[in-house]
Amino acid sequence: MANIIDEDDDRLIDAEDSSSDDEQQQEEEAEQSLSLPSVPGSGKRKIKKSEMKRNKLITIQPGLIRLSGLPYGFFERELYSYFSQFGPVTRLKLIRSKKTGGTRGYAYIEFEDEDVARIAAETMNGYLMFRSLIKSRVMDRTKVDTEKLFKNWKRLFTVKTPQQKRALHNRVKSNEQIEKSNQRRTTKLLKQQQRLAAAGIKYELTDFIPLKAMKKEDEKNVSSSEKKNEQVANKSTKKKIVKT
Incomplete structure (x- = not known):
């Protein structure tokens, strides 16, 4: 390259x-x-x-x-x-x-x-x-x-x-080496995503690995936060019903 x-x-x-x-x-x-x-x-x-x-x-x-x-x-x-x-x-x-x-x-x-x-x-x-x-x-x-x-x-x-x-490419890698390589790839892909966004190009790179795993983690975090908000809302409605 x-x-x-x-x-x-x-x-x-x-x-x-x-x-x-x-x-x-x-x-x-x-x-x-x-x-x-x-x-x-x-x-x-x-x-x-x-x-x-x-x-x-x-x-x-x-x-x-x-x-x-x-x-x-x-x-x-x-x-x-x-x-x-x-x-x-x-x-x-x-x-x-x-x-x-x-x-x-x-x-x-x-x-x-x-x-x-x-x-x-x-x-x-x-x-x-x-x-x-x-x-x-x-x-x-x-x-x-x-x-x-x-x-x-x-x-x-x-x-x-x-x-x-x-x-060298087919050697057995440890978990630490795999994590480091994934981090390097994610930083490169995120930089490319920012460049595309700055140029006005709407194209998501989240489907590529390892950004795909990051996308799943974000979705899990969003779903967990939504569940917490729903639980808090249900508790507040129950308290209002008991007071009435």
């Missing part, structure tokens, strides 16, 4: 680590680490003794940038080699497609120093590379779950075979 990606959206677009199913499958597979090339000058930042004496305490905050419009062939190794010229790169994540494993054209890079990340973002914003215009910006780390974003960032992404997909 094609997704429209907004370049100004700060939400995490989780391609590989979004579902627990993928995590279980990755744990079962053999771990393959990504061996990044050694770049001269990409080690840790060295602080001079004179600078330490002058400032007494130096705190270096990491910086995170988001790149979009990356050309084909600009993969993890190339990103690490290219952006290491600005400063030490601690982590990077190139977003790939689940089905094909191909790059989706955007990535996240974390630098050791926030100032270096800002310089790299300003330098690469609007940079033309192989007929592709790259856009980059510094992201607010307080609004991004970096541990989730860079989880297993050294592991090479592998496309699942049809046999692995069938085994």
Whole structure:
């Protein structure tokens, strides 16, 4: 399914680590680490003794940038080699497609120093590379779950075979997993229902599962409330008859 990606959206677009199913499958597979090339000058930042004496305490905050419009062939190794010229790169994540494993054209890079990340973002914003215009910006780390974003960032992404997909789909699920999947489906269907209502389209999605179960529960709640109201009304009428 094609997704429209907004370049100004700060939400995490989780391609590989979004579902627990993928995590279980990755744990079962053999771990393959990504061996990044050694770049001269990409080690840790060295602080001079004179600078330490002058400032007494130096705190270096990491910086995170988001790149979009990356050309084909600009993969993890190339990103690490290219952006290491600005400063030490601690982590990077190139977003790939689940089905094909191909790059989706955007990535996240974390630098050791926030100032270096800002310089790299300003330098690469609007940079033309192989007929592709790259856009980059510094992201607010307080609004991004970096541990989730860079989880297993050294592991090479592998496309699942049809046999692995069938085994993953047909596996026995627990009640908790079924409830979570139903909740995800209900939230998606409710959002679609709101969009249809906002567009003026009268079409109910309550016949689909699991919204059908929710509809039955609502009907039960309405019937129970109606019965309670009838009982209260009958009691009041009986009291009036006894008083007369």
